[in-house]
Amino acid sequence: MITERINQDERFETLSFSYHAVTVVYRARVSLQIKACDKGDSVGKSLEETTIPQTVWPAAYPASEKLIDDSSRIFGGRKIKVLEIGSGTGLFGLTAAALGHKVVVTDTNEVSLALLAMHPQVAPRRLRWGNDDDAAAILEEFDGPFDAIIGCDVFYFSASLRAGMKTVSRLLRPGGSFLLASAVRSDEIEDEIERIPETFSAEFVVTTKEDIQCRGGPYPGQVHTKNQFRHVLWMELQRR
Numbered sequence: 001m002i003t004e005r006i007n008q009d010e011r012f013e014t015l016s017f018s019y020h021a022v023t024v025v026y027r028a029r030v031s032l033q034i035k036a037c038d039k040g041d042s043v044g045k046s047l048e049e050t051t052i053p054q055t056v057w058p059a060a061y062p063a064s065e066k067l068i069d070d071s072s073r074i075f076g077g078r079k080i081k082v083l084e085i086g087s088g089t090g091l092f093g094l095t096a097a098a099l100g101h102k103v104v105v106t107d108t109n110e111v112s113l114a115l116l117a118m119h120p121q122v123a124p125r126r127l128r129w130g131n132d133d134d135a136a137a138i139l140e141e142f143d144g145p146f147d148a149i150i151g152c153d154v155f156y157f158s159a160s161l162r163a164g165m166k167t168v169s170r171l172l173r174p175g176g177s178f179l180l181a182s183a184v185r186s187d188e189i190e191d192e193i194e195r196i197p198e199t200f201s202a203e204f205v206v207t208t209k210e211d212i213q214c215r216g217g218p219y220p221g222q223v224h225t226k227n228q229f230r231h232v233l234w235m236e237l238q239r240r
């Protein structure tokens with residue numbers, strides 16, 4: 001299934017696939033088709049140097065399972081307005097949409113946005129973390145702040161963490177939840193993520209923090225093995 005090893009460093013590796021689409025079925029409760037591009041097709045061509053957004057990253061599977069398993073606790077039986085940051089292929093956001101929520105999926109990368117546009121059940125928009133114009137355009141188009149923001153495997157550098165949290169804070173309504181799943185790969189980012197509760201305590205209170213596991217893997221298309229990251233940390237933060 002893996003056709004080419006594109007890049008590998010001590011933090012993570014990027015691989016390309018020979019398939020065009022992966023079907024993910026979560027214990028018969030949600031069935032989604034995640035589209036990932038072959039390098040040969042029209043979207044894939046511009047991906048020669050940007051393969052990150054066409055990979056389903058390792059936090060996405062357990063995060064999506066968690067969303068399904070804890071749906072009634074997290075959403076309280078309500079159908080709400082959700083925004084995903086750093087969607088990539090969009091598994092997490094598509095899972096939220098499959099659960100009946102109105103979902104805006106976002107990314108900075110045009111290839112991700114092209115992939116996300118293949119799914120009519122979500123609204124893809126460009127959102128660069130820390131960019132006020134992007135955030136303002138989304139707030140205007142979708143009638144103000146969101147009830148929940150979700151993100152998986154998005155913060156693996158300190159700078160992106162700070163910019164991302166700024167954007168989350170701008171787009172989330174007071175009392176709304178930010179659901180963050182992070183595959184922890186290095187001491188540096190583990191420290192940063194562990195410090196989120198104190199670093200952002202003026203704006204957020206952490207309500208849940210736990211390690212989550214992939215159960216029943218490997219999943220279709222899963223390329224990351226446990227030794228490429230330490231664990232997946234799940235955090236729920238409530239906007240003050």
Ligand SMILES: C[S@@+](CC[C@H](N)C(=O)[O-])C[C@H]1O[C@@H](n2cnc3c(N)ncnc32)[C@H](O)[C@@H]1O
Pocket residue numbers: 052053055056057058059060085086087088089090091092106107108109112127128129151152153154160163
């Ligand atoms: C490791 S991938 C994770 C993708 C997806 N959430 C998943 O878990 O499969 C990180 C994603 O964040 C996006 N991203 C990185 N920096 C960004 C930024 N400054 N603003 C918006 N999106 C960004 C990338 O384009 C990429 O799609």
